[in-house]
Amino acid sequence: MNSPADWKGRVLGERTVAYTDRDPILYALAIGARPDELDLVFEDRLRVLPPFALTLAQWAPDVLGSAGAFEVGNAVHGSQRLQVLKPLPLAGEISMQARVTEVWDKGSAAVYDVAVESDCFVATWSLFCPGIGGFGGERGPGRPSALDSPDWTVPLSTAANQALLYRLLGDRHHIHVDPAAAAGIGQPRPILHGLATLGAGALVAARQVGAHPADLTSLEGRFAAPVFPGEELRVEGWSGGGLRITSERGPVVDGGRVHFG
Numbered sequence: 001m002n003s004p005a006d007w008k009g010r011v012l013g014e015r016t017v018a019y020t021d022r023d024p025i026l027y028a029l030a031i032g033a034r035p036d037e038l039d040l041v042f043e044d045r046l047r048v049l050p051p052f053a054l055t056l057a058q059w060a061p062d063v064l065g066s067a068g069a070f071e072v073g074n075a076v077h078g079s080q081r082l083q084v085l086k087p088l089p090l091a092g093e094i095s096m097q098a099r100v101t102e103v104w105d106k107g108s109a110a111v112y113d114v115a116v117e118s119d120c121f122v123a124t125w126s127l128f129c130p131g132i133g134g135f136g137g138e139r140g141p142g143r144p145s146a147l148d149s150p151d152w153t154v155p156l157s158t159a160a161n162q163a164l165l166y167r168l169l170g171d172r173h174h175i176h177v178d179p180a181a182a183a184g185i186g187q188p189r190p191i192l193h194g195l196a197t198l199g200a201g202a203l204v205a206a207r208q209v210g211a212h213p214a215d216l217t218s219l220e221g222r223f224a225a226p227v228f229p230g231e232e233l234r235v236e237g238w239s240g241g242g243l244r245i246t247s248e249r250g251p252v253v254d255g256g257r258v259h260f261g
């Protein structure tokens with residue numbers, strides 16, 4: 001295919017992914033679950049955090065990269081949406097189908113939207129792919145609008161080894177572990193997975209609003225700047241479900257929304 005636009009509508013296939021209770025527990029630990037949150041870390045009481053689903057569906061954006069739609073070494077995860085349809089089992093198999101739903105032309109970059117559907121969730125990845133824009137397509141959604149002061153702000157510490165833990169859940173792109181790969185996307189050191197930051201923000205939001213984090217019904221956010229493992233962040237929330245995560249450099253997740261049932 002010659003133009004990114006040619007990938008719109010492309011079916012990326014179907015996959016059934018199996019997991020055990022070890023995997024949602026590892027997910028909970030990798031996004032900062034505490035030892036007293038037994039529902040998240042102890043198999044006898046386990047409830048699966050819905051964003052764990054995103055680790056099961058990681059194959060879909062990877063298939064698009066492997067098929068040649070973009071250069072895997074310089075693309076980044078631009079944004080994510082997750083809609084929960086029903087709870088994930090504690091262990092078992094999930095069958096999913098994926099396709100490219102949109103291709104946006106940002107001038108300097110192309111943005112691919114990849115949707116993954118299963119009977120438990122619908123998830124959409126936006127992949128920001130520098131160097132292949134300017135193909136005459138539509139620009140798509142712009143930057144999120146400015147917000148008033150947040151209704152609450154909670155500090156969020158990331159761990160120096162957080163990307164090393166999170167990658168064991170399936171996203172083993174080298175930019176999260178190898179300084180040379182990080183340099184290839186212009187970063188001074190390996191960066192944290194956007195989904196680790198967003199998942200951690202959702203967990204903080206649940207604690208703050210008094211919801212059980214496994215009751216999450218929808219989550220979304222745009223990755224506005226990289227996070228470096230070990231950085232201190234702030235999670236900001238709005239009563240209507242708005243969510244933003246900032247570092248001392250500015251927003252790292254903006255346009256966020258999280259809802260609990």
Ligand SMILES: C/C=C/C(=O)SCCNC(=O)CCNC(=O)[C@H](O)C(C)(C)COP(=O)(O)OP(=O)(O)OC[C@H]1O[C@@H](n2cnc3c(N)ncnc32)[C@H](O)[C@@H]1OP(=O)(O)O
Pocket residue numbers: 075076077078079106108111126128139140141142143173191192193194195222223224225226227
């Ligand atoms: C395989 C990888 C997995 C990962 O997990 S990677 C880790 C998670 N992701 C990140 O850390 C990415 C953090 N974000 C960034 O580094 C930057 O942010 C970007 C490189 C994505 C973009 O920065 P810039 O090239 O400076 O773009 P601009 O000049 O701010 O905007 C140009 C156009 O691109 C749109 N855009 C900007 N950021 C995103 C995004 N994150 N997702 C989708 N579109 C984006 C804007 O809106 C605008 O377009 P309009 O003029 O139409 O408004």
